[in-house]
Amino acid sequence: MANRFNLKNVLGNIENHAVAAAAIAVILMLLIPVPGVLLDFLMIVNISISVIVLLVVLYTPKSSDFTSFPRVLLFSTLYGLALNVCSTRLILTKASVTGYRNFPGNMLKAFSSIVTGDNPLNPSTTGLVIGMVIFIILIIIQVIVITKGATRVSEVAARFSLDAMNQKFFAVDSELNSGYITDEQARDKKAAIQRDIDFYSSMDGASKFVSGNVKAGIFITAIDLIAGIIAGVAIGKMQFGDAASTYSRLTIGDGLLGQLPSLLLSFATGLIVTGNSSEEVLGDQLKKQFTTSGYVYIITGITLALMSLIPNFPWYLLLPVGALFVFTGYNLLRKQKASFAKKLEEEQNAQNKKAAGENGEVSPVVPLDPLCLELGYALIPLVDKEKGAELLERVTRIRREAGLDLGLVVPKIRIIDNMTLAPDEYCFKIKGIEAGRSKIKLGYYMCMNTGAATEEIKGEKTVDPAFGVPAVWVSEDMREDAERAGYAVVDPPTIIATHITEIIRSHAAEILGRLETKAIIDKIKETNSVVVDEVLNTYKYTYGEIERVLQGLLREQVSIRNIVAILETLANYGNMPHNNWLLVEKVREALGLQICLQYVDPHDPSRKLSVLQVSQSVSEKIIQHCVIPNDGGQPFLAFDPVDNRKWISEVSSSIAATRERNYFPILLCSTPEVRQLVHNSISNELPEKIPVLSVNEVVAAGKNVNLEIIGEINV
Numbered sequence: 001m002a003n004r005f006n007l008k009n010v011l012g013n014i015e016n017h018a019v020a021a022a023a024i025a026v027i028l029m030l031l032i033p034v035p036g037v038l039l040d041f042l043m044i045v046n047i048s049i050s051v052i053v054l055l056v057v058l059y060t061p062k063s064s065d066f067t068s069f070p071r072v073l074l075f076s077t078l079y080g081l082a083l084n085v086c087s088t089r090l091i092l093t094k095a096s097v098t099g100y101r102n103f104p105g106n107m108l109k110a111f112s113s114i115v116t117g118d119n120p121l122n123p124s125t126t127g128l129v130i131g132m133v134i135f136i137i138l139i140i141i142q143v144i145v146i147t148k149g150a151t152r153v154s155e156v157a158a159r160f161s162l163d164a165m166n167q168k169f170f171a172v173d174s175e176l177n178s179g180y181i182t183d184e185q186a187r188d189k190k191a192a193i194q195r196d197i198d199f200y201s202s203m204d205g206a207s208k209f210v211s212g213n214v215k216a217g218i219f220i221t222a223i224d225l226i227a228g229i230i231a232g233v234a235i236g237k238m239q240f241g242d243a244a245s246t247y248s249r250l251t252i253g254d255g256l257l258g259q260l261p262s263l264l265l266s267f268a269t270g271l272i273v274t275g276n277s278s279e280e281v282l283g284d285q286l287k288k289q290f291t292t293s294g295y296v297y298i299i300t301g302i303t304l305a306l307m308s309l310i311p312n313f314p315w316y317l318l319l320p321v322g323a324l325f326v327f328t329g330y331n332l333l334r335k336q337k338a339s340f341a342k343k344l345e346e347e348q349n350a351q352n353k354k355a356a357g358e359n360g361e362v363s364p365v366v367p368l369d370p371l372c373l374e375l376g377y378a379l380i381p382l383v384d385k386e387k388g389a390e391l392l393e394r395v396t397r398i399r400r401e402a403g404l405d406l407g408l409v410v411p412k413i414r415i416i417d418n419m420t421l422a423p424d425e426y427c428f429k430i431k432g433i434e435a436g437r438s439k440i441k442l443g444y445y446m447c448m449n450t451g452a453a454t455e456e457i458k459g460e461k462t463v464d465p466a467f468g469v470p471a472v473w474v475s476e477d478m479r480e481d482a483e484r485a486g487y488a489v490v491d492p493p494t495i496i497a498t499h500i501t502e503i504i505r506s507h508a509a510e511i512l513g514r515l516e517t518k519a520i521i522d523k524i525k526e527t528n529s530v531v532v533d534e535v536l537n538t539y540k541y542t543y544g545e546i547e548r549v550l551q552g553l554l555r556e557q558v559s560i561r562n563i564v565a566i567l568e569t570l571a572n573y574g575n576m577p578h579n580n581w582l583l584v585e586k587v588r589e590a591l592g593l594q595i596c597l598q599y600v601d602p603h604d605p606s607r608k609l610s611v612l613q614v615s616q617s618v619s620e621k622i623i624q625h626c627v628i629p630n631d632g633g634q635p636f637l638a639f640d641p642v643d644n645r646k647w648i649s650e651v652s653s654s655i656a657a658t659r660e661r662n663y664f665p666i667l668l669c670s671t672p673e674v675r676q677l678v679h680n681s682i683s684n685e686l687p688e689k690i691p692v693l694s695v696n697e698v699v700a701a702g703k704n705v706n707l708e709i710i711g712e713i714n715v
């Protein structure tokens with residue numbers, strides 16, 4: 001057992017390091033003489049490698065699947081040149097001593113005799129001439145036809161692959177955003193595109209190895225012939241005729257033996273660079289494409305039959321071949337007719353089943369798209385792949401930013417055209433319900449005065465759809481003037497993307513559903529199964545209860561990215577009745593630092609949190625008028641109409657005064673219960689969302705924020 005195990009390890013090490021050993025051996029072949037028998041074996045290996053590479057190319061469906069081909073080509077080329085060096089050394093050192101008959105290189109003599117076509121022991125001048133002519137023809141075919149064509153195709157393929165790269169990536173992003181493919185499929189498609197680009201870029205350079213190998217072969221053959229004759233006459237004391245006969249034959253054999261593998265590699269290179277992106281091997285492609293119509297072969301057979309009537313044409317060959325083509329075409333037509341009848345029958349059966357389903361009582365339910373962006377026809381260029389598809393890239397970025405900002409994995413946004421919209425209008429829908437719309441002027445830029453403008457810019461007045469800020473449309477030639485004047489200049493794709501971002505932020509609670517909640521929990525379970533098991537199994541929280549807690553946080557723009565802390569808080573209060581609004585307040589206390597830091601200037605080292613405090617007397621009055629629904633729903637403030645108007649009026653005036661002092665309005669309440677009631681009472685009354693914090697949240701933030709009370713709300 002031990003011996004078998006050791007042998008297995010040895011074989012494994014040989015397999016792992018075989019390529020490195022082969023590379024070193026090729027380098028040594030350039031320096032160390034190789035005996036004739038070993039040289040014959042190495043030449044046989046060279047031919048075998050070339051045949052294997054050619055067959056691998058033929059059986060590889062997609063060209064870029066053979067990713068190692070450029071390096072294999074380089075290695076094979078160097079190996080062939082090393083053999084040329086070894087054979088040259090052997091010819092120059094041994095031929096003048098042994099002569100042609102006793103020369104140790106049997107492969108060289110074999111190839112020489114095959115091409116010259118005469119007896120190697122009694123050579124003739126005609127055989128030498130024929131061999132040299134055949135050798136020259138092979139060189140011309142390889143240099144002018146195969147190598148030059150493969151090199152040109154490699155250059156064009158590399159250029160077009162690089163030019164089409166961005167469009168292909170945009171197409172994948174479009175499919176991802178439309179929901180046709182998953183994130184994993186998008187990554188696989190982009191990796192395949194990158195692999196194609198890398199392959200054709202490498203082949204653009206690797207094809208030069210083939211052309212260089214051919215040129216080197218010609219040069220080496222000339223050296224073998226000239227230097228061999230000189231060495232045979234001057235050093236080996238051979239007669240000039242004998243030297244010319246011996247060295248020319250060995251040179252022809254060496255040249256053909258070197259050019260045959262090179263020709264096979266050139267052919268393989270031409271095949272692989274002229275391949276396409278089909279998943280079928282070449283044989284299947286030819287079978288499919290050459291059997292599209294039987295009439296092709298029938299017409300060809302009739303043409304050959306007519307040619308047999310021409311005098312002096314070999315009718316005894318033309319007629320049988322023509323008849324064979326006609327018979328082949330007839331069989332193809334018969335098979336195509338049967339296939340068409342079968343396909344027609346299947347389609348008829350499918351239509352009958354569909355009609356039966358439509359007449360039945362059960363009808364299919366077409367689900368709504370979670371998120372959908374509808375565009376008027378004039379805005380379609382924003383998602384046109386041929387024109388850059390800028391909006392597609394922005395939409396992808398929106399989904400990524402929403403995940404980082406709110407912790408919410410935004411569903412794929414489907415982008416469609418809607419002919420019922422105005423040409424320059426777009427509409428964003430959440431689960432089929434419109435959440436926002438606006439109009440865009442393509443070719444124009446929206447300029448907004450953020451307070452830094454030094455002069456007024458003339459243009460068509462409008463309103464920024466995301467924030468409701470007054471703005472103007474300016475043409476492209478006025479863009480630089482607007483930027484110099486201090487305006488914030490935004491292009492159409494950014495306008496739409498920003499608007500969608502704000503819609504998603506304000507409607508995040510509506511986007512989060514039961515399925516998204518389960519996906520979040522399942523993902524956390526992979527890394528923190530303890531807290532998930534405690535929440536779901538020990539304290540029996542349902543996905544619906546967790547969903548409502550997360551929605552309560554998102555409704556007030558609180559990120560749920562720290563889902564572990566949220567679940568731990570739910571587990572901490574798992575013994576309490578599962579009151580959703582109370583659990584939301586407990587989670588907010590746990591996330592106190594995160595919430596407070598949302599409203600602190602990140603550039604202020606003191607981290608000052610400026611708030612408007614709800615007075616104690618108002619807080620007591622709010623508690624007295626609190627109503628808690630019997631179904632466990634959110635509590636609400638039941639002021640009488642007069643007191644309610646006074647309350648909303650006081651809050652509005654306090655917020656306005658705070659803004660005049662250049663403060664961002666934030667309300668602070670004494671308890672979580674009061675905070676919940678205050679938020680519920682003003683959320684539907686005020687045109688903007690005002691953050692409402694509780695003292696418990698500020699206490700949880702500790703010394704990380706400095707609380708500053710800038711006013712008090714007192715009715």
